[in-house]
């Protein structure tokens with residue numbers, strides 16, 4: 308039987324009407340090949356259909372109210388099948404800007420150009436940020452576990468030059484900060500994605516394109532398999548661990564940010580990630596002679612005390628690094644200090660320097676010492692370290708240059724004006740007999 312053209316036309320219109328009543332077509336505002344944006348306001352539909360110009364690799368939704376039901380995303384995923392992700396947008400991830408409620412970074416398992424989004428309710432106001440990270444050309448997938456070097460050496464890590472390949476450069480300038488607080492974060496992203504290099508690329512684009520930051524917010528990122536990634540590019544200004552980041556609610560001075568990839572609200576991080584974190588933190592403790600058990604005032608926190616090793620939530624209103632990770636930080640701290648202690652700063656390797664600037668006497672001493680020197684007026688800080696590099700005494704030169712050290716007998720290292728160009732390093736022997 309010949310098909311009736313009028314009936315066909317009727318059916319087509321009917322199908323078209325049904326389709327449109329279910330899903331509204333969306334049009335993105337393409338900011339550049341790496342980022343586009345869609346603002347949805349008060350539309351009386353729940354389902355949205357989207358064809359993007361550049362394949363979307365990840366997205367974030369910012370929403371103006373607390374909706375506890377999940378969004379659903381269907382997209383052309385692996386093996387040309389349709390994949391589905393459900394996610395909540397009622398958290399306040401540590402790196403979301405300008406919104407009380409946002410999703411984590413929702414990473415697709417393959418960049419897709421056709422997406423279907425189902426909102427939990429009609430007439431919501433939300434913003435869809437679409438990240439278009441081209442797949443990296445490098446062969447490294449992030450699954451290669453890096454072996455740690457011994458002791459407190461700088462752990463091996465994947466350079467920003469490798470993971471940033473093909474993406475826009477970060478913007479200058481760079482600022483160096485004197486780090487006193489090592490702040491631990493989680494990315495609040497997927498716990499199942501295993502292409503960690505790709506995850507870092509997507510976080511970089513989220514921070515630089517969506518948030519408009521100069522570079523990725525963190526100084527370091529650690530994958531669940533223990534792989535460490537360089538974060539902020541120091542751009543020749545200083546060491547990467549001393550570069551001022553963007554991760555601590557605008558109070559980034561004196562901090563170094565480390566992010567563990569994954570969402571640790573309900574599950575604890577992989578032990579391999581924790582191990583890399585401990586070695587990274589131990590390296591930094593030794594490098595800057597920081598006391599892992601210490602607590603310093605944080606100038607940008609209204610003079611509040613903040614531990615040297617802390618979580619994001621210790622200084623900001625956030626759940627980061629997640630309810631299942633935060634309680635583990637005391638164990639992380641203990642283990643980090645154990646590693647730092649076991650490194651045993653080798654006194655023989657420590658080069659005395661600038662000894663002509665200063666004299667400490669008596670040395671050996673029973674505990675009482677006087678510090679003098681030609682540059683005594685510029686003396687600002689006096690520090691005594693144990694053989695293992697732990698700070699055991701520290702003071703400003705506020706009340707003259709005499710100190711009474713109540714320390715066990717033994718060999719110590721003293722530093723005057725630590726961390727400065729005129730840093731003086733010498734050995735000090737305490738012997739009460």
Ligand SMILES: [Zn+2]
Nearest residue numbers: 401492619627
């Ligand atoms: Zn955080």
